[in-house]
Amino acid sequence: MMSVNISFRFDILIILRALNLQNSNPKYWEAMLALEDHLELRGPDTDVYKAIEEKIKILEENYLNPLNKKVGEPVLKNCSPDLIHKIYGILDVNATELTEEIEAMVLYPTASLFEHNCVPNTMQTIDEKENFRITFRAALPIKKGGHITSTYTNILWGTSARRDHLKQTKYFTCKCKRCKDPTEFGTYFSALRCLGNEENSPCGGTQLPKNPTEEDCIWVCDRCKIQLPDKEMMNFVNHLSTEVDRVMSRRPKIAELEDVLSKLLNFLHENHYLNYIVKHSLVQLYGNEGNREITAGLLTTKLKMCQDLIDITKKIDPGNARLSLYMGVLLNEKFIGTFKMITMMYEKEKKVDAGKLQEVLNILEENKNVLKYEINTTSGTRLLNVVCKNEMQFKSWMESNDLKAYV
Missing domain, CATH: 1.25.40 (Serine Threonine Protein Phosphatase 5, Tetratricopeptide repeat)
Known part of the structure; x- marks a missing residue:
């Protein structure tokens, strides 16, 4: 065995639970495997692939191999590295994190199909006492035929932080009304005070992204018009x-x-x-x-x-x-x-x-x-x-x- 402290490796245990669905609940197993995994964006040259390879090593040496040896036969029909990569992809893209009284990840196959918006028109509640049952309610008026939306990022972050989080974890970029508005509905939630540059001192104006949904957008001061790159900001x-x-x-x-x-x-x-x-x-x-x-x-x-x-x-x-x-x-x-x-x-x-x-x-x-x-x-x-x-x-x-x- 590896000399690794695995006592609280819940990131490993959740994969074991997911893999065991093929034995304990084939219906849930098939529903889970039908979810998006974005494996095409998580290839061998990515950091996430390398991190999961390390987890697979821990999983095999500390759990699967000892279990197989004790039982005398494979405890799971399929636990190939490719399948484990797929499940991690499904969880990263679709799972909901609970961080209130307990820290956990829960997977709701239907809820994960909701369209994303940084101003969602539904609210969700998760009942801890009812086996983490999730309920969605309309938070804003939804017209007949309109889109039902949820959110997959932290709406208490500014636009660049939200969009970067979505790109890194959910593999899409958001272009909702809030993301398109440099002022975020007049809140100036991402705005900086003018920082100036090598030639000019800060003028006291407000620095905002010119086109927030563009890659490498430019930030412009509303007073002195100094421009600074998004990466620097x-x-x-x-x-x-x-x-x-x-x-x-x-x-x-x-x-x-x-x-x-x-x-x-x-x-x-x-x-x-x-x-x-x-x-x-x-x-x-x-x-x-x-x-x-x-x-x-x-x-x-x-x-x-x-x-x-x-x-x-x-x-x-x-x-x-x-x-x-x-x-x-x-x-x-x-x-x-x-x-x-x-x-x-x-x-x-x-x-x-x-x-x-x-x-x-x-x-x-x-x-x-x-x-x-x-x-x-x-x-x-x-x-x-x-x-x-x-x-x-x-x-x-x-x-x-x-x-x-x-x-």
Whole structure:
């Protein structure tokens, strides 16, 4: 045997499970083999081919050969290297990754046939308690005869990152409306501040790709018209992304997040997706870090940041197809900040703005609607319970202060 630690090689175990379908469930086996594998793009000269060759070696020496020896005959009808390459291709192209409470890959033969769009018109929920049953619902209006779409990338990435991910893992390039729009529906989710060049200093303008769906597109400043190549821009963004990942991996506090955000804002548009990630964590910490005083100024900062992120989220995911949990967190933090502002003002002046009371009730109602299809997930259930408790707390506070007549 090889001296390899294989205790947690789930990338190997999933192939064993897939191969065993030919014995345990021939119907599922045939359905799986009918899926796209893109083997023509995964030949011997590719990195993915070489990586799978290493996995095949581990699979044979640590699993298949010992099993065959113990049983006295081949345990699988077919487990050739070509077949294993095919199955890895099928999984890479078609499988859905679960990363919430558990990390797993699940394969849904019918769901994998959905057309891709970076603004999907369906939402999917996977019920962990019902053997990972998947349910699709319309997230946006779908006309009769219209295309039903899902998404196979992370819609919280910018256009270049999404398209590169799809090209590398799903073997196609996206040309949806969002990908074609340099501003991504006016969010500037990929935009950088003007970086200047060797001859010119940064002018403070906004740098955007001229034609985002073109290979090696050019980025142009909207003010000084400096042009920079896509590769140079993406290398720079990837460098910043690595730094953000490093900071986020160690459960940072407010000061560290504010420091990294301050640095990012020197180079990226305020709505850039890396700034979104940092701000989404910041709004959850503002007012919740024990040693930091909760002031009206801090709450104002929190609420503005919440609203900015909510506006962006609604533009890139108008039907809450993929970002309902992100939106749920933002609405909950908006509730917390608004409620705290109301109570601070009431304690000081013994009066309250009726419009603000109604705003809080509207936030709570919107959040319950956003999360209504997340009840089959652990995180969704947990967050919805928090929202319901917050609603009870707010209504109890209004009643105890004789404010129910205001709404």
